Amino acid sequence: MxxxxxxxxxxxxxxxxxxxxxxxxxxxxxxxxxxxxxxxxxxxxxxxxxxxxxxxxxxxxxxxxxxxxxxxxxxxxxxxxxxxxxxxxxxxxxxxxxxxxxxxxxxxxxxxxxxxxxxxxxxxxxxxxxxxxxxxxxxxxxxxxxxxxxxxxxxxxxxxxxxxxxxxxxxxxxxxxxxxxxxxSYENAKSGLRQILWGLFKKIVIADQSAIFVNKIFDHPEFYPGSTLVIGAILFAFQIYGDFSGYSDIALGTARLLGFDLLKNFNYPYFSRSIAEFWRKWHISLSTWFRDYLYIPLGGSKGGNWGRIRNTFIIFIVSGFWHGANWTFIIWGFLNALFILPSIVFKTNRKNLDIVAENSLLPSFKEAFMMLFTFSLTVFAWIFFRADNVSEAILYISKIFSHSLLWKPSIMPLWLFFIIFLFMTVEWFGRKNNFAIEDISLNKNRLVRWIFYYALVATIIYFSGEEQTFIYFQF
Structure with missing residues (x-):
């Protein structure tokens, strides 16, 4: 179901x-x-x-x-x-x-x-x-x-x-x-319904529509230039985020309607300024599980650099293996451990604990660059996560880093990127909340609120089609 x-x-x-x-x-x-x-x-x-x-x-x-x-x-x-x-x-x-x-x-x-x-x-x-x-x-x-x-x-x-x-x-x-x-609680019920609505939008509009192009590109990377493969990798990043965080939003909203408060699982991870920050905000319940039941018992951050490095690689490789019985997941975990390594060695992994651009409308140039760089590393690692096997992942990456990267993309769903842009804009302005549209009820203009709700519902209905399962059901 x-x-x-x-x-x-x-x-x-x-x-x-x-x-x-x-x-x-x-x-x-x-x-x-x-x-x-x-x-x-x-x-x-x-x-x-x-x-x-x-x-x-x-x-x-x-x-x-x-x-x-x-x-x-x-x-x-x-x-x-x-x-x-x-x-x-x-x-x-x-x-x-x-x-x-x-x-x-x-x-x-x-x-x-x-x-x-x-x-x-x-x-x-x-x-x-x-x-x-x-x-x-x-x-x-x-x-x-x-x-x-x-x-x-x-x-x-x-x-x-x-x-x-x-x-x-x-x-x-x-x-x-x-x-x-x-x-x-009537207020909790309204909040739960809003979170369910936002979760359905993430799943049906962002994830499922991205999946159409992602599947086409990843199934036959040999047919496309590097520029198109970059688009496929970026769209997969939004597919898996919309799919999994959308599921979590629906789960939390459903539980709230029944009077329960479940653990927050996502905290706007694509606004992260480092890989360490990303992993504090992505699949939080799994990350903290491995921290408490594996990383800390192994010694955690105590001891010298070698101990911290060893423990970090262990939890990331185990985390990759948790996701599936495939070498692609293990390499994905290894890459994330490699990406986070500098912050472990130089003890900067506890930086960026605040909300990005907390007191300003837009991020600074430095923050924007750090978010873009972190997102790029994450997208690169996602290629291994999505590929069916290591050979296909290597083929995919080799074509990206070829002269065809400069070719005109053969697939360019501008309408989908526009929707993703609007979606991320709402997420940006709601980044201080538990979920992006949590505080929309504070808007005193009732007409604006209901136009927004109906727009979300209409968009969900418009893009609804055959029921698509959630990616993390396979894990």
Whole structure:
């Protein structure tokens, strides 16, 4: 069930009405949301619902056992970790490892006959696995107490707005909200609807329209000059941003309509003045997860430069691998580690913590140059992220850095770049808010507000066509 589908447009209002009818019965509200979440997930493939339920039961049980069986606390901890990562490894990485191992042996002249598994990747497995892992680790480190109510814990893991593509929540943030009575707020509801509207615009108008040209260019880069390939790479940058941040906006807006506050996942990353700043603003819930559960346990920024460099490369390469079982993702992670390396060595990675051009209408020349340079590095790395394999990525880049870069582009969707320009203008003026149009209600001119809303709705309807899945569902 897609957020941008007719089925969700029917499903959510029904849940919303039933949910607030039960507003005096917290227990029944949570049961309703858990059942709704399982139904939402089963719409993808009901067989994988049992995997989700097993993973939930495993972490719920081991969490309690770690508290009640202190002598075997480490055993229960590692049991959960190994089984969770084992499922993730089999479904997501088995074919990659077995084929890479065989390819490595073939380079040594050893031929190995192997078979791969013809399996479907369960949607959202990387996300709900990381929910469970953080919960188990936090209990093991005595940061939280184990949850005794299965409905509440099950809802934490499988809450449908975030189930298949995040944000990756922490038990310390979401579980307390599940356990207390939620009150309906008209202001929160209006804010949630605005964020959903903005998310749909990002997905349907920016991401899906960019995808038309991106797919055409990336599928056959050999047919296009370097100038066109640059356009394809830039459009992919906006496609993945519109797609993933659009999903996050819809998820956060939907949750707010139900009285929940989810973690902010994007903070205008393309206005970043450095790669370090970009990674504080892109997929924030994953970046902070790796920081807290991998980077800091490895030693973080303590020690000398070598330790900081080693730890940085580890988390970026692991982050790349988290995205998919393909060498292209690993190279993408490596490139980002390479790009961020100077700020790690010279300890400037904590610069630019403020909002760009916070007290001015436009950025300074230096800020504009830094944003353009950071965006260019990001776009270059995105080529590996989008390419089907390393060979295609290298072909794509080699054609960009050829004399055909100076040729007239064979594809130039000026109308789409105009829409993207308007979109980024709205984002720029809304960069101080949680989402770009959060404060539009402060405009005292009601006519202007409603013209803007209707313009967004009309544009979304105009560009709506066949339902397009979200990119991060494959991760």
């Amino acid at each position: 897609l957020f941008n589908s007719l089925s969700f447009a029917v499903f959510f209002p029904i849940i919303f009405i039933l949910y607030w009818i039960l507003n005096k019965k917290l227990k029944f509200q949570n049961i309703l949301l858990l059942v709704a979440s399982y139904y939402f997930y089963a719409c993808w493939d009901w067989r994988f619902l049992f995997l989700l339920m097993f993973s939930t039961l495993l972490d719920f049980y081991t969490g309690i056992k770690m508290e009640t069986d202190e002598r075997r606390k480490k055993f229960w901890f590692w049991l959960s970790i190994i089984i969770n990562l084992g499922f993730l490894g089999v479904f997501k990485y088995y074919n990659f490892f077995i084929s890479s191992f065989a390819d490595g042996l073939s380079q040594l002249g050893i031929t190995v006959h192997y078979s791969t598994l013809n399996i479907i990747l369960p949607v959202g497995i990387s996300f709900y696995t990381f929910h469970g892992l953080s919960y188990v680790i936090d209990i093991y480190k005595s940061r939280i107490k184990a949850e005794r109510n299965f409905v509440d814990y099950g809802l934490f893991v499988s809450f449908f707005p975030l189930l298949v593509a995040g944000p990756i929540e922490r038990a310390t943030h979401l579980l307390p909200q599940i356990k207390v009575k939620r009150e309906f």
